[in-house]
Amino acid sequence: MNILDKIIADKRKEVDLKKSLIPASQLEASALFDRDTFSLAKALRDSSTGIIAEHKRRSPSKSTINQDTNVGQVARGYQKAGVCGMSVLTDIKYFGGSLEDLVLARASVTIPLLRKEFIIDEYQVLEAKAHGADVILLIAAVLSRAEIKIFSELAKSLDMEVLLEVHNKTELQKSIMPSLDMLGVNNRNLKTFEVSLETSKTLSELIPDDFVKVSESGISTIDAITDLKPYGYQGFLIGENFMKTADPGKSAAEFIQKIN
Numbered sequence: 001m002n003i004l005d006k007i008i009a010d011k012r013k014e015v016d017l018k019k020s021l022i023p024a025s026q027l028e029a030s031a032l033f034d035r036d037t038f039s040l041a042k043a044l045r046d047s048s049t050g051i052i053a054e055h056k057r058r059s060p061s062k063s064t065i066n067q068d069t070n071v072g073q074v075a076r077g078y079q080k081a082g083v084c085g086m087s088v089l090t091d092i093k094y095f096g097g098s099l100e101d102l103v104l105a106r107a108s109v110t111i112p113l114l115r116k117e118f119i120i121d122e123y124q125v126l127e128a129k130a131h132g133a134d135v136i137l138l139i140a141a142v143l144s145r146a147e148i149k150i151f152s153e154l155a156k157s158l159d160m161e162v163l164l165e166v167h168n169k170t171e172l173q174k175s176i177m178p179s180l181d182m183l184g185v186n187n188r189n190l191k192t193f194e195v196s197l198e199t200s201k202t203l204s205e206l207i208p209d210d211f212v213k214v215s216e217s218g219i220s221t222i223d224a225i226t227d228l229k230p231y232g233y234q235g236f237l238i239g240e241n242f243m244k245t246a247d248p249g250k251s252a253a254e255f256i257q258k259i260n
Ligand SMILES: O=C(O)c1ccccc1NCC(=O)[C@H](O)[C@H](O)COP(=O)(O)O
Pocket: 003, 054, 056, 059, 060, 061, 062, 186, 188, 190, 193, 216, 217, 218, 219, 237, 238, 239, 240, 241
C-alpha cells in the first residue's frame, strides 16, 4: 500500500467517526459558516509574486519540520509578509495539523485560507466552511470525476473556491470542469517523495487558461519561481522552506522581497 492509499484508508475511518459525533447540521449552524469569503484566485491573478504559504508541522516525507509553532503568529507573519493566501494542513495523523489550526488562523488574518486536507466526503467541505476556510483542496489522485464534480459544486454553492491538485496528465484530463478555480500541479512524487519542477513545466501547456495555475511542493528558491513563471504559473505553494525556520513569517517576507 502506498502512502496515499494509507492516508485515505485512515481518513475514511476518521470521517466516519466525526460524522457520528458531529452532525452536518451542527456545522451548518456554526458561527463561521455564514460569512463572506476571500478569493485566492483573484489574489493570485492580481499579484506579481503569487506566494501561498503553508502551515505544516511535519509530513510523511519529513517527520519533523516545526513542532513549536503558534499558528496565529505564523498566520500574522505570513499576512504581514504579503502572501496571497495561507494553506493550513488540517490532517492530524500524518501532518500534525487540526481544524483548530484553521480556526486560529481565521481569527488572526483576513487573507484567503486554504484547507489543506484529503477530502473524500462532502462532510469535509462543510467542515472547511465551518472552520474558516475560503478554499478547499481536491486531490485528483484519490477522487473520481463524479466526486470532484460533487465536492467542487458543493464548495462553490458555499462561496468557497476550489484548488484541484494533479500529478500527471491522466489526473488532469479526467478532472477539468467549470466548478474548479485553480489547477495545482504537485511536484512531489507521492511514491518516492522526490520533487521535480519538471512536472509543473510538462503539465502547464495542458491546463486551460481559464484556471489559475499553481505549482506546489519543493519550491525553495527565487530561481524556481523565475523558472516557472514563463510556463504561466501565477501561484506557488511553499511549506517546508518557510516552516523549517524559527520565524516562518520573516522567512516568507525575505523571500517575497527578493522576487520583486
Ligand atoms: O509533504 C509531503 O510529504 C506529502 C506527502 C504525501 C501527501 C502530501 C504531502 N504534502 C502535501 C503538500 O502538498 C505540501 O505540503 C505542499 O505542497 C508544500 O510542499 P513543500 O513546500 O515541499 O513543503
